[in-house]
Amino acid sequence: MAEATPREIAEIVENTMREFHHAMKYREDLSIRIGRRTTQIIRFTLLGMVLLCGAMFYLISTLTSDMKSITRHMTDMSGYMQGMSKNFLTVAQNVEGMQHAVDKMRDFISVMPEMSNHVLVMSEQVSKMRGDMGGMGDNMAMMKFSMGQMSADMARMSSQMGLLNAHVSGMGYNVNRMAAPMGFMPFTP
Secondary structure, rough: OOOOOOOHHHHHHHHHHHHHHHHHHHHHHHHHHHHHHHHHHHHHHHHEEEHHHHHHHHHHHHHHHHHHHHHHHHHHHHHHHHHHHHHHHHHHEEEEEEEEHHHHHHHHHOOOHHHHHHHHHHHHHHHHHHHHHHHHHHHHHHHHHHHHHHHHHHHHHHHHHHHHHHHHHHHHHHHHHHHHHHHOOOOOO
């Protein structure tokens, strides 16, 4: 190997330094690009975090204001629940009263079959009475007819009595007329 001349060494060093400079420039450009991208990522991340923090603060403020409203409504609901509890007690008492009434009705209804039998017997007796009343109606019609005949007979008898009375009066007149000459006789009292 031949010894290199200082010029060759200078060229080799210069080429090496140029390559080193290019490599360092490339590394610097790459670092700058990485830095820019990292900065952009950090900026967008910070912007996103700021937006998220704003949204979270909005949600928290909404939640706290709604919690106040919810608390107020819960207090109102507590009052309603107490009223409903009293109403449930009243309903329970009413249901108990209704249970007693239903038990009494059951006791009253338990005699219904016996009443039904009595009603059937009464129905039979009423239909018998209806038949008897129909018979009585027929008898009344016959009695009415007989009374009509009796009335006609009485009218005839009355008429005949009137005629008899007239005949008897006529006979009395005739007897008086026949007895009139006897009144001149001395032995008449």
